[in-house]
Amino acid sequence: MRILVIGAGPTGLGAAWRLAEHGHADWRLIDAAPRAGGLSMSHVDDAGFTWDLGGHVLFSHYRYFDSLMEHALGDAWFEHEREAWVWMRDRWIPYPFQNNIWRLPDDDLIRCLEGLVENQRSTERTTPPAHFAEWLERSFGRGMCDVFMHPYNFKVWAHEPHTMGTTWMGERVATVDLARVLRNMVLRRDDVSWGPNATFRFPQHGGTGAIWQSLASQLPESQLSFGRTVVAIDSGARRLHLSDGTEERYDALVSSMPLSTTLRLTTDLPDLQRYADRFVHSSSHIVGVGFAGAPPEALRTKCWMYFPEGDTPFYRVTVFSNYSENNVARPGEQWSLMAEVSESSVKPVDAARIVDDVIEGFRRVGFIDGQTPIVTRWHRHLPHGYPTPWLGRDEVLDAVQPVLESRGILSRGRFGAWKYEVSNQDHSAMQGVEAIDRLLLGTAETTVTGRMNAEPPVLAVSR
Numbered sequence: 161m162r163i164l165v166i167g168a169g170p171t172g173l174g175a176a177w178r179l180a181e182h183g184h185a186d187w188r189l190i191d192a193a194p195r196a197g198g199l200s201m202s203h204v205d206d207a208g209f210t211w212d213l214g215g216h217v218l219f220s221h222y223r224y225f226d227s228l229m230e231h232a233l234g235d236a237w238f239e240h241e242r243e244a245w246v247w248m249r250d251r252w253i254p255y256p257f258q259n260n261i262w263r264l265p266d267d268d269l270i271r272c273l274e275g276l277v278e279n280q281r282s283t284e285r286t287t288p289p290a291h292f293a294e295w296l297e298r299s300f301g302r303g304m305c306d307v308f309m310h311p312y313n314f315k316v317w318a319h320e321p322h323t324m325g326t327t328w329m330g331e332r333v334a335t336v337d338l339a340r341v342l343r344n345m346v347l348r349r350d351d352v353s354w355g356p357n358a359t360f361r362f363p364q365h366g367g368t369g370a371i372w373q374s375l376a377s378q379l380p381e382s383q384l385s386f387g388r389t390v391v392a393i394d395s396g397a398r399r400l401h402l403s404d405g406t407e408e409r410y411d412a413l414v415s416s417m418p419l420s421t422t423l424r425l426t427t428d429l430p431d432l433q434r435y436a437d438r439f440v441h442s443s444s445h446i447v448g449v450g451f452a453g454a455p456p457e458a459l460r461t462k463c464w465m466y467f468p469e470g471d472t473p474f475y476r477v478t479v480f481s482n483y484s485e486n487n488v489a490r491p492g493e494q495w496s497l498m499a500e501v502s503e504s505s506v507k508p509v510d511a512a513r514i515v516d517d518v519i520e521g522f523r524r525v526g527f528i529d530g531q532t533p534i535v536t537r538w539h540r541h542l543p544h545g546y547p548t549p550w551l552g553r554d555e556v557l558d559a560v561q562p563v564l565e566s567r568g569i570l571s572r573g574r575f576g577a578w579k580y581e582v583s584n585q586d587h588s589a590m591q592g593v594e595a596i597d598r599l600l601l602g603t604a605e606t607t608v609t610g611r612m613n614a615e616p617p618v619l620a621v622s623r
């Protein structure tokens with residue numbers, strides 16, 4: 161069986177790794193980019209600062225993925241506590257927000273409490289929530305939604321919560337422990353999510369991209385081809401047409417390019433092509449700013465911070481130099497911040513101004529002042545940032561995926577499967593691994609179908 165893999169991000173590399181592991185000879189991996197990594201790639205800018213495409217934190221729900229990470233970097237990792245905060249109303253609130261509302265100004269706190277109490281009384285819970293906004297309201301109460309959940313989620317997703325579905329959260333019901341909230345309030349106690357059990361690893365050198373570069377370098381070079389874009393798919397003849405004018409034949413295709421792109425390129429399936437315009441996503445602007453000196457005291461140990469309010473363009477900022485001192489050109493003498501800004505047709509961004517707007521935002525929240533020396537500014541626009549779980553998504557996926565599969569095309573990964581709930585690096589790599597096992601061994605895929613045993617990793621208000 162000749163297997164082609166499109167994309168050298170975590171999905172494609174997971175697939176290629178597994179093919180090599182099985183000793184399967186007839187395969188090739190193709191990527192439009194000049195090197196491996198996809199959205200998990202890192203970049204070194206002209207000033208020598210390393211940047212990820214957004215703050216990447218490595219989760220793992222699989223032993224197989226753990227061992228893949230050992231193959232990638234051995235013990236060249238730093239271990240960090242996941243210290244996350246929310247900045248709003250001119251103050252820091254530890255994450256998770258709902259447990260620490262006692263830090264809010266009185267009027268906001270009262271609104272949140274009223275919503276929680278109202279929710280406790282509410283009995284009309286026989287029907288499932290109609291959309292994400294309703295799920296949030298049932299989970300956190302109207303007050304907390306007005307104060308935090310709705311503005312924050314719009315800022316992250318760049319789509320209104322009432323246009324998003326709920327199936328991506330599985331059967332989870334996020335209940336707020338009112339007794340705990342009240343206890344924290346009376347004791348004025350920070351109830352934080354970090355500590356010895358909430359740690360994450362980060363590559364000592366080279367950013368997140370070092371993981372995927374390393375795995376790619378351990379695969380047979382002759383079977384990887386970069387700088388080649390797939391421009392058309394003939395699913396009947398099972399052939400790919402590439403930007404360099406060449407063709408590639410396949411028996412099975414594992415594709416991690418956006419599913420909507422695959423539908424547009426598969427010209428012999430016109431019935432499916434009409435679905436392409438229904439896919440909803442958001443774009444991301446990643447802005448990195450490097451500074452001389454040391455970070456202010458307030459940022460010394462923080463990992464990432466959420467910004468629900470409208471006076472800053474970013475929804476999340478990572479203190480990227482805290483992840484590895486090697487993320488700056490001169491360790492110990494410099495530091496860096498990386499901001500993420502979402503964009504969509506309902507939340508436009510002025511790309512020409514975004515770097516200045518982000519720096520202005522850093523000033524507004526007190527990270528820097530007029531004197532802080534800026535060493536470098538870096539900006540990347542990711543046309544595909546977040547695969548939005550829009551209302552009606554599952555019907556579209558159910559209509560297109562079986563047809564593609566019947567034609568030997570397994571569309572997998574963050575935008576390949578378009579399932580946000582299984583779109584982190586570990587899920588993506590495992591989707592690639594499981595797709596190959598399905599093709600070669602006939603085993604069932606569990607990640608893309610959401611039938612894994614592990615807890616779904618995504619929190620509505622987290623990353």
Ligand SMILES: Cc1cc2nc3c(=O)[nH]c(=O)nc-3n(C[C@H](O)[C@H](O)[C@H](O)COP(=O)(O)OP(=O)(O)OC[C@H]3O[C@@H](n4cnc5c(N)ncnc54)[C@H](O)[C@@H]3O)c2cc1C
Pocket residue numbers: 166167168169170171172190191192193197198199200213214215216217218219388389390391416417418421444500542544545546572573574575576583584585586588623
């Ligand atoms: C802002 C942001 C923050 C994130 N934070 C985290 C995090 O904290 N933790 C985490 O685990 N994950 C995080 N992720 C997700 C992570 O980046 C993805 O899980 C992962 O990169 C998805 O892998 P993939 O292989 O499915 O897709 P991608 O990484 O998108 O790779 C797809 C590849 O396909 C190639 N391709 C596309 N079209 C074509 C074509 N026509 N022809 C040839 N090649 C093509 C692309 O060049 C690309 O290399 C984040 C993502 C973003 C955007």
